[in-house]
Structure formats: structure tokens, C-alpha cells
Amino acid sequence: MGCKFISLEPPILYQIPVRTTPPCFRTKAIAFSSYAPNKGEPVSTKLPLSKTNDVYSVSFKTLGACKLGISRYPDFEYNAQGGTGTGTGSRVADSDELSVSFDVKTLYIPPLTSSTTKFLGFPLPPFLKIHIVPQLLQGNIDQESGKVDLEFLAKFCFSVGSIYEAPPLVVKTVLTSDESKGKMRSGRGERLDEEGNCKLVGVAFVEPIDDVFMNTFLSLPTECLAKLNAVITLSKSS
Template identity: 65%
Template sequence: MECQIHPSGPQLTCRTSPRHKPNYSSSSLVLPKSRIHKTTVVASQKNLDRQQPIPAPQLTESKVPRRDVYNIKFETLASCKLGISVYPDFEYNAERGSGSGMGTNRNTDSNESDGDIFVDFDLNTLYIPPLTTATTRFMGLPLPPFLRIDIAPEILRGSINQETGKVELEFKASFWFSVGKLYRAPPLLVGTVLTSEESEGTIRSGRGERLNGGGRCRLVGVAMVQPIDDFFMNSFLGLPTECFAELNAIISVSTK
């Protein structure tokens, strides 16, 4: 093959040999068999990985902590006590007081429970009788007919251990003092832990009793009562001061 270029300057001549002509025919585009085989194997392995994902490890049933659910019933009894400041205790008959709640416990990995049941009582079902002339005596005499102390629970929750009988219940309530229709004081807010063990303050103390086989127990608690917006009550009771509660009760536990 020969070509000539005719510019305005000297002529140039170029030649190419047929032997060096590039061959772009399809027969020359052949890959080695080993490379084709390798590419095919890799693509197949990727498809296999997408179709068969590795499952995540799962806990066996023996390693999953088990949660048990219980029905809890609370009933207050007679021969209870309530006291405030340095005054003698009120002798208080709390019969017909009651409440119900739901309890749970979480067993350990070995499916063995420590015995504690965590309970939260439903405030809609919780009732504690008021202190009246029919339920309460002070220094051996019934309360005057016109004097009344209503108890409005706000919290009752905690732990119950059926194995040891130990009870620890957080208790909060408002105590409303009234004298007929003539006088009604702002509520006294009381918060304590009712326990089957010992509760001790600065001027008040008491010891409870753990659950027996029939579910009976005695719970005690000492709390600090802060002043309220009422000069008469603050002066009469000497607020701030301690108050004391002792409740005889039956706590029943059953599985749901």
C-alpha cells in the first residue's frame, strides 16, 4: 500500500506492509479457557451467597429469661396503729380495706427465680378505711363524731418474696383532716416504705412481721410530714414531724 501527500512543500511518501495490518476479526478475540472458568466460578459463588444468607445466632429456650405473672390481693385487718409527732397512737380498725394488682418476676438465665415478685397495685381498686368514730380510738376513747381523717392512696408498689416472706411496699397517700362541714385542712402528704422488717426514725420506730403460711403480715413505716398551708394544723401537729403506721394485712398471691 502506498500513499502520497502533496502539500505546498516537499512531497512525503509512506508505505505500510500488509504483514502488519491489524486483524480485528472475531476469530482473534478468544480468551483463555482458564480465565473463563475462573470468572464463572466467582459469579456462581456470589449468587449462592445471595440466595442462602447465613442465619443469625438465636438463644435457646433454656437461655431466655422467663417472666411469670401473678394476681396480687391486699386486705387490711383490725388492730392497726397510726401515730403522729409525740402524741399517743390512734388504735385503728382497718378491716374491709382492700386492693388488687399485678405482679411479675423475671427468672435468671438458669430459669431459677430469686423469689421476688414486683407488684404495682391498681389505685382504682385500692381502698383504705377512714379514721372515724367507728374505726378509731384515741387514748381508749372513740374519735369525736365530727372528726374524720380520709386516706387517699397515690402509690402502693414494691416487692414481695414468697420464699422469705419479706415485704417492701412504697406507699404514698394524702391524709385529709376535716371537722364536719366547718373545717377541712389541706392534705398532709405522707410517703414511706411499708416493710415487714424494721422502720426507724428519729422519734418513731417499729418492727413488722414477715408473711406467714396464710399470707398474714404486719407492715410498719415511718415518714416525715412537711408543713402545709394551714397555720392551725402546723401548730397543732408541730410540723414538720414524723408519723408512724402499723398495718396488719393479708397478701394473697396467685398465678394468672
């Protein structure tokens, strides 16, 4: 038979430390600026994000029947069907707005070519191409009202076959579903409907480039206007 040894010393109790103060949540803020054509200077806004962890997936698609215009020339008729982009969004604190940012690597906007663009009813010459290289697309979407404001930055690269390539034109504007108005150009968009369809417009001031021919031909510095029909879809990430 085994023997039991009984300890005469009292048991030692260990106290587990308890955190008495709640964890501290940090509120992030996103800043974006928009071009104010009438004042010629950027307008900055900071929007605090919600403390919740709601994250949304956002997709962007461009459609046909768009228009692009520069200086006092008539607008180009532009078929942007096939443009795409994806990004993410987070809810802005105490509002129905989402702060969205698109991944530049996923952004594609069709170039202006003889197959996508007409000027005065005629296709562009087959040797003329204008490539659009997006640099930034971010801003706010109000799910309740359908209002969209997206800061857009891109390079427009003109080329004529292999014999001529101009330095890129840098275009910075806010694509809005409301009104965009400059000194020469203006346009009004349309807010998101239930299917995500919208019309985004934006006026931008274009600075001169290091090319005498382009500066003279386009009357730089000047304003340009974009009118884009698009579909924006939002889905809550699991």
C-alpha cells in the same frame, strides 16, 4: 382423550430464608425509692425482671388492730378491716422476689372516724374524719423469706363536719415487714406466714402544710408511724 404437555424446562427451586440469630429478649427494670428517716433522703433501687413471662395476681387486704401515730402523741387505735387492693407481679431475675404494683383505682383504706378509731381509749368525735387517699403502692415481696417492702404514698385529708377542711398531709414511706426506724418513731413488722398474714410498719417524715392551725397542732414538720395488719395473697396467672 386429553393430551399431556411435558415441559422441558428444569423446575425452579425457591429457598425459604431461615433466621440464623436467636431472638433478642429485652430485660425490663423497675425502680422504687424508699424514705430514709435518718438521712432525710430517698434511696433508689433498680431490680431487673426475669426474662420469663411469669405474671402473678396480687391482692391486699387490711385487718383490724392497727395503729397510727404522729409526732409525740399517743398512737391511735385503728380498725382498718375492709381495706382492699389488687395488682400484678413479675419475678425478679435470679431471685425468689416478685416485683409487685397495685392498681391505685382498686386501693381503698377505711377512713379514721368514730367507728374505726380510738384515741386514749375513746372514739374520735363524730364530726372529725380523716380520709386516706392512696396514690401509690408498689415494691417487692420475697416468697421464700416472706419479707415485704412496699412503697406507699397517700394523702391524709382532715375535716371537721362541713366547717373546716385542712390541706392534705402527704405521707410517703416504705411499709415493711422488718424494722422501720426514724429519729422519733420506730416499729417492727412481721413477715408473711403461710396464710399470707403479715404486719407492715412504716415511718414517714411529714412536711408542713399551708395551714397554721394544723402545723401547730401536729407540730409539723414531724414523723408519723403506721402499723398495719394485712393479708397479701399471690396467685400465678394462667
